[in-house]
Amino acid sequence: MSRLKLVFVLTVALFSSAKAQRVQLDSLILTLNSTDNDSLRVMLLNEIAFNNININPIAAKDDVLIAYNAAKEINFLKGTARSLAVMGGVYWGFGNYEQALSHYLDALKEYQKLDDLKGRSDCLNNIGEVYKKLGEYQNSLDYLKHALSLKEKLYGVGGSPLSNSNLGELYTLMGQYESAEENYKIAIEGAKKLNDQRVLAYAYDGLGLIHFKQNNYSRAITYFELAVDARLKSEDVRGLSYVYTNLGRTYMALNQLDSSKLYFKRGLKSAESASASDVKINVLKYLSEVDSLNGDYAKAYFHYKKHAQLKDSVFNLDKSAQLARIQTEYETEILQKDNEAKQADVKQKNTMIIAVIMLLILTIALANAFYNQRTVQKQANKSLQSKSEQIARQADELQKQSVKLQQMNDNLESSNQNLEEKIRQRTEQLREQNKILSDYAFFHAHELRAPVANILGLIELLKHSELPKKDLDIVTHLYTSTTELDKVIKNITTQVSGNGDIKALD
Secondary structure: OHHHHHHHHHHHHHHHHHHHHHHHHHHHHHHHHOOOOHHHHHHHHHHHHHHHOOOOHHHHHHHHHHHHHHHHHOOOHHHHHHHHHHHHHHHHHHOOHHHHHHHHHHHHHHHHHHOOHHHHHHHHHHHHHHHHHOOOHHHHHHHHHHHHHHHHHHHOOOOOHHHHHHHHHHHHHOOOHHHHHHHHHHHHHHHHHHOOHHHHHHHHHHHHHHHHHOOOHHHHHHHHHHHHHHHHHOOOHHHHHHHHHHHHHHHHHOOOHHHHHHHHHHHHHHHHHOOOHHHHHHHHHHHHHHHHHOOOHHHHHHHHHHHHHHHHHHOOHHHHHHHHHHHHHHHHHHHHHHHHHHHHHOHHHHHHHHHHHHHHHHHHHHHHHHHHHHHHHHHHHHHHHHHHHHHHHHHHHHHHHHHHHHHHHHHHHHHHHHHHHHHHHHHHHHHHHHHHHHHHHHHHHHHHHHHHHHHHHHHHHHHHOOOOHHHHHHHHHHHHHHHHHHHHHHHHHHHHHHHOOOOOOO
């Protein structure tokens, strides 16, 4: 009776939520039909497709392809990026993780070109979710942590409830239940503030799985039922298939096989409605196990066969090879840009490291320059020492020459003193001789002058006397000779009276 009541409540809730979802979609479609703005039409088509992912994935795929082609035609980069991201979600819903990863990576490249922090963080989160599905938990952890760091830049400490919920699921898969529970509780707290039923469903489902793994089945059922309620409110048909499957597993663990099979069938129906092939694979396997436990081996074989066929169609070797090829193709470029994004987050630290390195290089350069300078200085000192020794030798030689010159100078000075004395004595002798000569000349000049004057007087008397002509000629010659003698005496007197030196006679 209680099970029928729960089914009735879930059915009513499902119809109510579907009605609300229909209203939202109708509003988007009405706005789309009333606008001629190409960019706005692209964004509206993307949102219509996104809202249809878990309700009508086929319609979602058609709408997003139209949006993508229109965005490319008008070169609307933001619209193109959003279309690629929504297309990744569509393929995720189909369980085609190969195509989901490819489109998420393409969307990430576009958002990096636009420097759109939110778009990048959403894509990084979705890529981490794809790696989680593929069992590559370390890659998943790297992308999810990077996404959370960008979310914290956008929304502050704690980041996004969805990012914390995704990390909680990953830690659960890795067996780190304490870390998982911590992230789920952070997600629930944030989701309640935002009234985000979708994230609440993820977190409740995750906490239910933790208690399921710890064999605390009653607590697991409580959280799973909370997750069902949140899935219905968020109109997440695909999510419902997960929760129903988890409830089926829990009741199977409690050996309540009828309840288990009921939830598995509901999970299968929801998975088919959402075209969730990956969920269908697991549900068919669990139905086979329940049928086997009930002893209905025909149905067990039927469900297992369908499980194997679907698994082969979804996860064949060609798709694995193609997935590896896509991962290889994008690995270098995306990881490089991912590293650039991480480097932007630690730019300050890198700047400090570079500064320290530059300082170290400068120190080494200075030390090297100092060493080279010391080497050059040593060589210069050695050369200077050699020059100094050479100069010292030359100085000694000059000193010796100086001594010799000093001796010669002393000798010369002594000789000069002797010479001066000799010159002085000679000069004195010459002066005395000149004085004697001057006195002698002066004396004789004056003494001779008187007789000559007398002779000239007598000759004048004779010239006026009456003498014979012959005698008169003699007197004339005598006068001439006496006159010349008088001139000589006058000349001597003149020179002696001038400077006391005897000069040559004119």
